[in-house]
Amino acid sequence: MSDRSLLFLTTCHHSVINKDGFLEYDLIENSEASMLNVADHDYFQAAIAGHTFVTGVTEHRTDHEPVVLFSAPIWNELNDIDGIIVGTAALHTLRSIINTLQLGETGHLYLTDPSRLVLSRTDETSPLTLSDTDVFKHARLDEPQLNSYENAAGDTVIGQYLWIHNGKWLLIGEMDTTEMNIEFWHSLFVIGGILLFVFLIAFVVIRLLIQQIIFPIDKLLEGTVILRLGNYNHRISDQVHDESLDEFKALHSAYNEMARSLDREFSLRQQAEKELRQANERLKQLSFSDSLTGIGNRRYFDEVLERSFKESA
Incomplete structure (x- = not known):
């Protein structure tokens, strides 16, 4: 149970009245009150008919203090009404409960009864009625x-209202616009800071992702240019391979395998060309000499003669 509920229960005066309108039980013994009949009162008639009832501010019969009276029916096991329970709450108790509800630094909470009087006045400077305010007119x-x-x-405020007790009581909350603006800008600043932080995190993550994508692609493009220039010994390094995503690791492995194949084929081609040149040179030597003596033959003599003739000319 909250402190406000405990305060309300411990400061209210409760009585039990039978179905004929006479007092059966009262927390405060009062012989005069036990002789009174309240059957003609509105709170008794409403409660004996099975309804709850709350009055506006009225005077207590004994001490004439301003109070609010409420009543409710008492049901027996046969679901019949045996009487009613009546409670009175002093006006200062309602004020204490309402004024414990804080609305920021400049906020105020007002409760008005059916006569539209403010029940939560703390001092003489508090408004007596809110009937001339815009929020009351909208309500x-x-x-x-x-x-x-x-x-x-006369202050500029933001306010809202709530009808309670079947539209008989009005609860109005107000807060100075200056405090509202401070709270707004503070919230905006916090939200802006959170968005900036999220943006920075997203920027870093996206940058890292781009690096993981662009860097291995650049290495692949660089490798293709090197291969096109004839350097078949080029390989993508293991460091680049390890720092790349799995998809690019597969591409790097394929590139290195292709480069090794080209290097191997290029080496075989160079070796074949070398052997072919050597074979051609050997065949040329054989075609210009006698196979038995090794002395130049007629073809050799004709070629030397033609070359000497061209040189002398």
Whole structure:
């Protein structure tokens, strides 16, 4: 149970009245009150009919203090009404409970009864009624209060209302627009800071992802250019391979395998060309000499003669 509920229960005066309107039990013994019949009162008639009832501010019969009276039926095991329970709450108790509800630094909470008087006045400077304020006028028309307005004290505030007790009591909350603006800008600053932090994190993550994508692609492009220039010994390093995503690791492995194949084929081609040149040179030597004596033959003599003739000319 909250402190406000405990305060309310311990400061209220409760009585039990039978179905004929006479007092059966009272927390405070009062012989005069036990002789009174309240059957003609509104709170008794409403409760004996099975309804709860709450009055506006009225005077207590004995001490004439301002109180709020409430009543409810008492049901027996046969679901019949045997009487009613009546409670009275002193006005200062309601004020204490309402004023414990804080609305920031400049906020105020007001409760008005059916006579539209403010029940939560803390001192003489508090408004007696809110009937001239915009929020009260909107409340009477059951329209939402969307804009700021000037309250009973002349301050610019933001307010909202809530009808309670079947539309008989009105609860109004107000807060100075300056505090609202401070809270707004503070919230905006916090949200902006969170968004900036998220943006920075996203930027770093995206940058890392781009690096993991662009860097291995650049290495592949660089390797293709090197291969096109004829350097078949080029390989993508193991460091680049290890720092790449799995998909690019497969591409790097394929590239290195292709480079090894080209290097191997290029080496075989060079070796074959070398052997072919050597074979051609050997065949040329054989075609210009006698196979038995090794002395130049007629073809050799004709070629030397033609070359000498061209040189002398």
